[in-house]
Amino acid sequence: MEDVHTLVVGAGAVGLACAAVLARRGEPIAVLERNRRVGQETSARNSGVIHAGLYYPTGSLKARLCVAGRDRLYARCERRGVPHRRCGKILVATDAAEVGKLEAIARQAAANGAEVQLIDAADVVRRVPAVRAIAGLWSPATGIVDVHALIDSYHREAEDGGAMVVLDHAVTGVARRPDGWHVTARTAAGATAEIRATWLVNAAGLDASRIAELAGLDVDALGLRQKPCKGDYFTLAPRHTGIAEHLVYPVPVHAGLGIHITFDLAGRVMAGPDTEYVGELRYDVDPAKAAVFGAALRRYLPGIRDDELSPGYAGIRPKLQGPGEPVRDFVIEEASRHGVPRLVNLIGIESPGITASEAIAELVDHLIASA
Ligand SMILES: Cc1cc2nc3c(=O)[nH]c(=O)nc-3n(C[C@H](O)[C@H](O)[C@H](O)COP(=O)(O)OP(=O)(O)OC[C@H]3O[C@@H](n4cnc5c(N)ncnc54)[C@H](O)[C@@H]3O)c2cc1C
CATH class of the missing domain: 3.50.50.60 (FAD/NAD(P)-binding domain)
Structure with missing residues (x-):
């Protein structure tokens, strides 16, 4: 004892x-x-992303602890030699309705203490040439870390x-x-x-x-x-290595941030995660989902084919809200x-x-x- x-x-x-x-x-x-x-x-x-704190309701624990934790995390990485990269991310709008959502996220981010900048289509393409969008929101404080x-x-x-x-x-x-x-x-x-x-x-x-x-x-x-909510990842074919210097996200969906493009410190490019509430803890990735991921990605990355997506890995979010809540x-x-x-x-x-x-x-x- x-x-x-x-x-x-x-x-x-x-x-x-x-x-x-x-x-x-x-x-x-x-x-x-x-x-x-x-x-x-x-x-x-x-995803191994160091989030800047854009989305969460101002004053919530998620907003406060994300902004405070992000700064502590970068300082820890510097102090203790934890591999990381402050690569920044772009949220992209592909139609007029999404531009309004980007503007709302920009206001939310500013209220949370996260620096962001609305950028036009030309600026999006200058930063990530493979992307097609009508506007973007640039977050310089977002990064990736070797978890x-x-x-x-x-x-x-x-x-x-x-x-x-x-x-x-x-x-x-x-x-x-x-x-x-x-x-x-x-x-x-x-x-x-x-x-x-x-x-x-x-x-x-x-x-x-x-x-x-x-x-x-x-x-x-x-x-x-808690209601377990699974998120799957697909790996992009090697020809897409280096497709983006920055993380690229669509505007968020209800239960998650939307199927986005992320990469690890070795340069492996991944797409994900989706959201699927599950009754049991399981980590399989259904190859048939490649079509769904491909369609989601092609809204802002027209050059991706379904056959270039291979099942990667999955994680499970311990969510408190159930579907639609x-x-x-x-x-x-x-x-x-x-x-x-x-x-x-x-x-x-x-x-x-x-x-x-x-x-x-x-x-x-x-x-x-x-x-
Ligand atoms: C798909 C997905 C993407 C995400 N992306 C990001 C991201 O990009 N950036 C970000 O900041 N966050 C992200 N998150 C969230 C982040 O991964 C979690 O918030 C974080 O890992 C939670 O850590 P934890 O220590 O609370 O939980 P865990 O890592 O689950 O640790 C809990 C530990 O408790 C142990 N345990 C459980 N029960 C018992 C028991 N009875 N006895 C002893 N041990 C027990 C488990 O074995 C486990 O090791 C993501 C999550 C998911 C699922």
């Missing part, structure tokens, strides 16, 4: 960022992770600060005690471990609603049941909101969770320190 001050459930980008920041106070911290390696779930299955190196930087900082990161330990039981928590975990081989903690931080990603339930919350009554914010709450003392829940941490990771961790640290 171990005793710690704070136990973090989940070693994704957010859980490890929390451990790194919390360890700065010098209290004993532990992280329990069910996989044999850190950062294998949603944190390994995303695995970022996660590694949090992991190392957490352990250097004295935190214990325990792999292959799935949390199976969470019991409340007068002065904190008694947590049970199980390894793949069936061994069990027990930990007592004063504080519990639920950073379990796709499993966060279940952990909150184990901790005694009525997640349905509180509106905290109004967009929900991140939930980062302690007892004053959900009534259970010494528990910080992180629920619905979809995009921009990578960008916001350090700012989320600082908020968690503040909630614990000021309780």
Whole structure:
């Protein structure tokens, strides 16, 4: 039986960022992770984009933590040598109705503290010659990051600060005690471990609603049941390597940002993600979707053929809103909101969770320190 001050459930980008920041106070911290390696779930299955903070409602946690987290992320990348590129992105409008949407996003971005510039069709083509659009919105602060190196930087900082990161330990039981928590975990081989903690931080990603339930919350009554929403990616044929120096996005669709063109630091060009609510966690990419992706891309990239798209990978967003429901914010709450003392829940941490990771961790640290 171990005793710690704070136990973090989940070693994704957010859980490890929390451990790194919390360890700065010098209290004993532990992280329990069910996989044999850190950062294998949603944190390994995303676009790797450092978002500037354009879209989210002003004052929301997503807006505030994205803008603060973006600046912290760039500073961390510089300080710790995490590979990244501040490549900028262009949102493109292909008809008059979309120009109005771009203007609305420009106002939203300005209110959020994200610098953007409306540009005309000629300027769009000058920046990305393969694109056809009637107007664009340029975001210079958007970038890409090597997410695995970022996660590694949090992991190392957490352990250097004295935190214990325990792999292959799935949390199976969470019991409340007068002065904190008694947590049970199980390894793949069936061994069990027990930990007592004063504080519990639920950073379990796709499993966060279940952990909150184990901790005694009525997640349905509180509106905290996550709805998994899958996003698939296709890889573009090598002849499109270097097609764009900047990320290229259409105007956003309801549940996601629209099928966009992104690339990694090795120059591999990808299209995605789409949005598909799923009943179970699965990561297959249906090759038949190439036609849908091709049609979406050809609205602004006429030179792409369906047979140049190969199934890539998929990620799953832990969304709080179901299909057609109004967009929900991140939930980062302690007892004053959900009534259970010494528990910080992180629920619905979809995009921009990578960008916001350090700012989320600082908020968690503040909630614990000021309780
Ligand atoms: C398709 C897609 C594209 C995205 N694109 C971007 C982007 O470009 N930029 C951006 O900023 N964000 C993006 N995001 C969002 C970002 O990936 C997430 O917000 C972020 O990875 C969440 O990190 P996390 O640590 O909360 O969750 P996770 O990475 O899922 O980590 C949770 C961890 O908890 C562990 N766990 C779960 N249950 C238990 C248990 N019972 N016991 C022990 N361990 C447990 C899991 O194994 C996992 O390792 C995207 C997401 C998706 C799905």
